[in-house]
Amino acid sequence: MARIDLVDLAHSYGGNDAPAESFALKPVTMTWRQGGAYALLGPSGCGKTTLLNLISGIVTPSRGKILFDGADITPLSTQKRNIAQVFQFPVIYDTMTVGQNLAFPLQNRGVPKSEVEKRVRQIADLLDLTFYLDRKATRLTADAKQKISLGRGLVRSDVAAVLFDEPLTVIDPELKWQLRSKLKALHRELDLTMIYVTHDQTEALTFADTVVVMHDGRVVQSGTPAELFDKPAHTFVGYFIGSPGMNIVPAVVSGHEARIDGHVIRLHRSYGVLPAGAKIEIGVRPEFVNIAAPAPGLLSANIERIDDLGRARFARVRIGDVKFAARVPPGFSVSDNTVGLVFDPAHVHVYADSRLVEGVA
Amino acid sequence: MDKTINQKAWFLVLPVFAVVAFSAILPLMTVVNYSMQDTFGNNQFFWNGVGWFKELLDPSTDLGGRFLASLGRNLLFSAIILAIEVPLGIVVALSMPREGWTVAVCLVILALPLLIPWNVVGTIWQIFGRPDIGLLGYTLNSLGIDYNYVSNEFDAWATVIVMDVWHWTSLVALLCYAGLKSIPDAYYQAAQIDGASRWAVFKAIQLPKMNRVLLIAVLLRFMDSFMIYTEPFVVTGGGPGNSTTFVSIELVKIALGQFDLGKAAALSLVYNLIILIVCWVFYTVMTNAGTERPEKKGAA
Numbered sequence: 018m019a020r021i022d023l024v025d026l027a028h029s030y031g032g033n034d035a036p037a038e039s040f041a042l043k044p045v046t047m048t049w050r051q052g053g054a055y056a057l058l059g060p061s062g063c064g065k066t067t068l069l070n071l072i073s074g075i076v077t078p079s080r081g082k083i084l085f086d087g088a089d090i091t092p093l094s095t096q097k098r099n100i101a102q103v104f105q106f107p108v109i110y111d112t113m114t115v116g117q118n119l120a121f122p123l124q125n126r127g128v129p130k131s132e133v134e135k136r137v138r139q140i141a142d143l144l145d146l147t148f149y150l151d152r153k154a155t156r157l158t159a160d161a162k163q164k165i166s167l168g169r170g171l172v173r174s175d176v177a178a179v180l181f182d183e184p185l186t187v188i189d190p191e192l193k194w195q196l197r198s199k200l201k202a203l204h205r206e207l208d209l210t211m212i213y214v215t216h217d218q219t220e221a222l223t224f225a226d227t228v229v230v231m232h233d234g235r236v237v238q239s240g241t242p243a244e245l246f247d248k249p250a251h252t253f254v255g256y257f258i259g260s261p262g263m264n265i266v267p268a269v270v271s272g273h274e275a276r277i278d279g280h281v282i283r284l285h286r287s288y289g290v291l292p293a294g295a296k297i298e299i300g301v302r303p304e305f306v307n308i309a310a311p312a313p314g315l316l317s318a319n320i321e322r323i324d325d326l327g328r329a330r331f332a333r334v335r336i337g338d339v340k341f342a343a344r345v346p347p348g349f350s351v352s353d354n355t356v357g358l359v360f361d362p363a364h365v366h367v368y369a370d371s372r373l374v375e376g377v378a
Numbered sequence: 379m380d381k382t383i384n385q386k387a388w389f390l391v392l393p394v395f396a397v398v399a400f401s402a403i404l405p406l407m408t409v410v411n412y413s414m415q416d417t418f419g420n421n422q423f424f425w426n427g428v429g430w431f432k433e434l435l436d437p438s439t440d441l442g443g444r445f446l447a448s449l450g451r452n453l454l455f456s457a458i459i460l461a462i463e464v465p466l467g468i469v470v471a472l473s474m475p476r477e478g479w480t481v482a483v484c485l486v487i488l489a490l491p492l493l494i495p496w497n498v499v500g501t502i503w504q505i506f507g508r509p510d511i512g513l514l515g516y517t518l519n520s521l522g523i524d525y526n527y528v529s530n531e532f533d534a535w536a537t538v539i540v541m542d543v544w545h546w547t548s549l550v551a552l553l554c555y556a557g558l559k560s561i562p563d564a565y566y567q568a569a570q571i572d573g574a575s576r577w578a579v580f581k582a583i584q585l586p587k588m589n590r591v592l593l594i595a596v597l598l599r600f601m602d603s604f605m606i607y608t609e610p611f612v613v614t615g616g617g618p619g620n621s622t623t624f625v626s627i628e629l630v631k632i633a634l635g636q637f638d639l640g641k642a643a644a645l646s647l648v649y650n651l652i653i654l655i656v657c658w659v660f661y662t663v664m665t666n667a668g669t670e671r672p673e674k675k676g677a678a
Contacts, residue, residue, distance in 0.1 A: 070567075073567075073571065074570075075567045075570065094570070095567070095570040095571050096570060096571070096573045100571060101571065102567070102568070102571050104564040104567070104568060105564070106562065106564060108564050108565050108568040110582040110583065110586070111586040111587070112582070112586045113582065121572055121574070121578075121582065122571075122572040122573055125572055125573040125574050125575065125578060126573050166568070169568075169572055170571070
C-alpha cells in the first residue's frame with residue numbers, strides 16, 4: 018500500500034547526455050494516489066511502458082526520483098520494491114502447477130510453508146483458480162494464465178502497487194470483458210494502487226478512475242474519463258479519445274468569436290490575448306456539432322459519407338480542405354450534398370500550439 | 379468423377395526409382411544377401427541362414443564376443459560424452475554474452491571446432507597427445523604424470539573423450555544459446571519481480587525453455603557418438619588392445635581386415651537396426667514433448 022510520487026522523472030535509452038527531444042520519457046512530476054485505479058493511455062511508442070518499467074524497477078531512470086510513501090526507492094532493485102507486474106504475454110513457469118506458480122514468489126522470499134499454503138489458497142479463491150491449483154499451468158487458457166501472473170503479484174501481502182502492461186492483448190474478446198470486471202472487483206476489494214497500461218481507450222476508460230494520457234514521451238493530461246472527454250487539455254487527447262475523435266480546425270480567435278474561412282462561430286467564453294505566433298485551432302467533438310439544412314449563418318460543408326454506428330450517425334464532411342465529423346440528428350435525412358453545421362458553443366475549445374487555452378466566462 | 383489415368387507419369391518417377399535402387403536398395407539387398415552366406419574368398423559363397431545373427435547375440439562365440447564388447451564400449455562412450463557435453467554446453471551457453479559485438483566473437487570461436495574435418499581432429503589430438511613431441515603429452519609427462527595413450531587404456535579413453543568434448547561441446551552450447559535467446563525478456567523481469575535467485579531462474583525458466591533444443595542436442599550427440607569411427611581410429615587405432623574399438627571400428631576390421639563379408643553384413647544390419655530404433659524412440663519423445671494443448675476450461 019503506497020502513494021507513488023514521481024519527481025522530475027525522465028528516461029533516455031541513449032543515456033543521460035542524449036538530446037532532450039530523444040528522451041523516451043520527458044521529465045514528469047506527478048502523484049499516484051494510494052488505492053487509485055489508473056490507466057496509462059497512449060499510442061505505441063509514447064513512453065507508457067517505459068514509465069511503467071521505471072516504477073517497477075526493470076529500467077533505472079536517467080534522471081529524477083521515485084518515492085513510495087515519501088521514501089526514495091529509485092536505487093532499489095525490482096526485488097526490493099513491493100511491486101507486482103503483469104505482462105503483455107502471460108509469464109508462466111512451465112514446469113510448475115498453478116499452485117506452485119502462485120507459491121513461487123513467497124518461497125523465494127523464505128516465507129514459512131504453512132503461511133505460503135494459506136496465502137496461495139486465499140489468492141486462488143479470489144481469482145477463481147482453486148479448481149486448477151494442482152494442474153500444470155502450461156495447459157491452461159491465456160486468460161487463466163494472466164490470472165496466474167496477477168496472482169503471483171497478489172500473494173505477497175506487502176505489495177504496494179500492481180502494474181499491468183497491456184495485459185489483455187492475447188485474451189479472446191469475450192473473455193476480456195470478464196477479466197476486466199474481475200480486475201475492477203479486485204481493486205475495490207484489496208485497496209491496491211493499480212496502474213494499467215493500454216493503447217485501447219475503451220479499456221482505459223472502463224477500468225480506471227484516473228486516466229493518464231501520454232503522447233511523445235510526455236504526460237499530456239491526467240483526469241477522469243469525463244474530464245478527458247469534455248475538456249481535453251491537448252489536441253492529442255481530443256483526437257485520441259473518442260470515436261470519432263475531436264475535430265481540430267485552424268481558426269482565428271478573438272473575444273467571443275472564432276472565424277473559420279471568414280465564417281463566425283460563437284464561443285461560450287471570451288479569449289483575450291492569445292500567445293503571439295502560436296498556431297491557433299478550435300476543437301469540438303463531433304457529438305457537439307449537428308448537421309442541418311444549409312441556411313444563412315451556418316458554416317456550410319460538403320458531405321463525403323455517413324457512418325452509422327448504431328447508437329448514432331456521424332457525417333464525414335469537408336469544410337474547404339479540412340476534414341470534419343459531425344452528428345446527424347435522429348430523423349434528419351440527408352438530401353443534399355451541401356449541409357450546414359450547428360455548433361454547441363459551450364463545447365468549442367480553443368488551442369494554442371495544441372494546448373488548451375482557458376477562456377474567461 | 380473418373381480417376382485420370384496417365385501412364386506417362388511412370389516415366390517421370392522412373393529416374394528416381396533408378397537412382398534410389400542403385401544407391402540404396404541394391405546395396406542394402408546385397409548386404410542382406412551376404413549376411414546369410416559365408417565366403418572363403420574366390421567369390422565362393424555358401425548358405426549359412428541365420429547363423430551369423432545367432433553368433434552375434436551369443437557372447438561365447440568370437441563374433442558375438444567382439445560385437446557385444448564393442449557395443450558395450452560404444453554405449454559407455456556415448457554415456458560419458460553426453461554426461462560431460464550436455465551440462466558443459468549449458469554452462470557455456472549461459473555464460474555467453476546476450477548482446478554486443480562479443481556475441482559474434484563467441485559464436486565464431488565456438489563454431490571453429492565444428493568446421494574441422496574429423497580426420498584432422500583425430501590427427502591434431504594424435505600429435506597433441508604424443509609424449510615425445512605433443513604439447514599435451516610432453517607437458518603432462520614433465521609434470522610427473524605418466525601419460526601415454528598408446529600403452530595405457532585409461533589414457534587412451536581419456537584422450538578420445540576429451541577430444542570429443544573439445545570437438546562437439548560447441549554444438550550443444552550453440553543449440554542451448556539459441557534456446558536461451560528465444561526466451562522473452564518478460565520472463566526474466568517477472569522472475570526479478572518474484573524475487574527469484576539465479577538458480578531459481580535457471581530451474582524455473584531457462585531449463586524448461588531449453589528442453590526442446592536439449593533433446594535435439596542429445597539426439598544428435600548420441601547418434602554421432604554411437605557411429606564414431608574416424609577420430610578414435612586416427613588417434614588410437616582402436617587400441618591399446620581392443621580398449622577403444624567401437625562398433626564401427628570392429629565392423630571395418632571384420633569386413634575389410636578379415637574380409638568376412640557374411641559376418642560384417644550381419645553385424646552392420648544389427649547396427650543399423652539399433653540406430654533406427656534409437657532414432658524412432660527419440661523422434662517419438664520429441665514430437666510428443668511439444669503437443670501439450672491447452673485444456674478446455676472445465677466447470678469451475
